[in-house]
Amino acid sequence: MEFRDPPHAAPHPARRKVVLLGSTGSIGTQGIDVVDAAPERFEVTALAAGGNLELAARQAVHTRAQAVGAAAGTVDDLATAIKTAAADAGVSGYSPELFAGPDAAARIAAWPDADVVLNGITGSIGLAPTLAALGAGHVLALANKESLIAGGPLVKEAARPGQIVPVDSEHSALAQALRSGTAGEVDRLIVTASGGPFRGFSKEQLRAVTPAQALAHPTWDMGRMVTTNSATMVNKALEVIEAHLLFDVPLDRIDVVVHPQSVVHSMVQFIDGSTIAQASPPDMRLPIALGMGWPERVPGAAQPCDWSQATSWTFEPLDEEVFGAVRLAKEAAARGGTFMAVYNAANEEAVDAFHEGRIRFDQIVETVAAVVEEHAPSGEPTVATVLAAEDWARSRAHERLAML
Structure with a gap:
């Protein structure tokens, strides 16, 4: 696209x-x-x-x-x-x-x-x-x-x-940065992630996470589903696939980097070695205003960074051994068809089960992986086949969740 x-x-x-x-x-x-x-x-x-x-x-x-x-x-x-x-x-x-x-x-x-x-x-x-x-x-x-x-x-x-x-703040940032060059000059997209409330956690630590902890996002004020998805990194996984679909950049040229301050919202790396980043204090009114007014900016939509104050930004790689949602989504998207519809639907069911106290936090992504692996798509995606795949995924997720 x-x-x-x-x-x-x-x-x-x-x-x-x-x-x-x-x-x-x-x-x-x-x-x-x-x-x-x-x-x-x-x-x-x-x-x-x-x-x-x-x-x-x-x-x-x-x-x-x-x-x-x-x-x-x-x-x-x-x-x-x-x-x-x-x-x-x-x-x-x-x-x-x-x-x-x-x-x-x-x-x-x-x-x-x-x-x-x-x-x-x-x-x-x-x-x-x-x-x-x-x-x-x-x-x-x-x-x-x-x-x-x-x-x-x-x-x-x-x-x-x-x-x-x-x-989305990340994709708005990418859209803005992409105006700095032609499609042929784009090398990679770098999607930033805050790391959520469990940045630095081990797999063992994730087993003990409570719903209240999962909803305590350090940066953004979001609803239950999106906040939990941010904690599992499923939200970031969906954003990677969204970037792939929006900007027609191959999945293997889209990276995730953890940036706890959430000021740099994403970056585009160009073939000459330049990286263009979009930075602003975390405030969704800026990308909302730009989305409604595109391609023109809306004066005063949000407060800018205060460059008169000393500040530090840090970046670190995503630990995909602990947070496997991004890798799983890339694999599902590469298989095409209705696999990502299954991924998303199974995740929604697993998140609800977690908040109802029926499964552990780490079993959310485990359930998604198991349901995606069992999926057998039928034909090219249509509205009917997408809805049918989602219905199947929710039903299969329910069955698996009941066994945990």
Whole structure:
């Protein structure tokens, strides 16, 4: 997928119309922060949430979104929540179009009055909305890496050149650094990792990790699934595969380096020996703003580094003997087909089992490896085969988890 500027980036609307998917999550709420801070650049025209109807309703009233969707509850439930939120805010006459149910996010993603869709949904349930946004011709600011992981060939086939703009901090950094040279001048991509809360741990130490410890990330404030994935390095593994799919760089030319300070978000090494790094204090509002405004930057989106203060940055190799998730993902991705969909689905089931106290922390990646090894793909990936592979992976993971 060649990374270019969006086809209609220049000239672009003076005020971009934004659709928020996963509006009540970390990415979605920070997306609203970005819109509030730059009302001359952005407006929210539609939003979709999961199950937090009260917050979604308050967001809808605040943004005056034309359309609102929720995966949980009914249209009547959503209408009641919005009516209450409007009354609390002293707003009258607000009556957006409403959608509810499992297809609500996909319908919102295709909302016609939009320039860019920010997909901040967590998990592979973001695949249908991703395809819907691309099918509607919108620029997709993608924070939902799982939809690209699970449906890689489908997403790449659906996307026009430049239609997908990455929002993960690492891929935003790579996109920015890649503007320093041509595709033929790229030698390697270097994806940075904070190391999570268990940097330096041994395999034996990982056996005793508790759910509370796994959620104590030293840098980022994320939801349960993403934070746990960061602790196991599965999140970094998914980011490596995402970088491969976004930028068409072979897997053996994408490296992971541990950088605990999380200031350098990723780097591109060029064939002449130059390495271009993107650095900023850890703040997701910067890549969110850049994703919604690409290729133009949004002034004041986040605070810059303070170069008047002494500071040190460190880098160290990833211990793949202890944290094998990245190597496992590269092997699965190299096998193609639906292997990465299986990897992701099995991991989601194992993470839930860990937090429910049914397995040890180190058994998360062990379960993923076992399920991936058993997978026997059938035919070329389609939406149906991807969903079937995920269903199989979840079922098989359940069976294996029950035996642990």
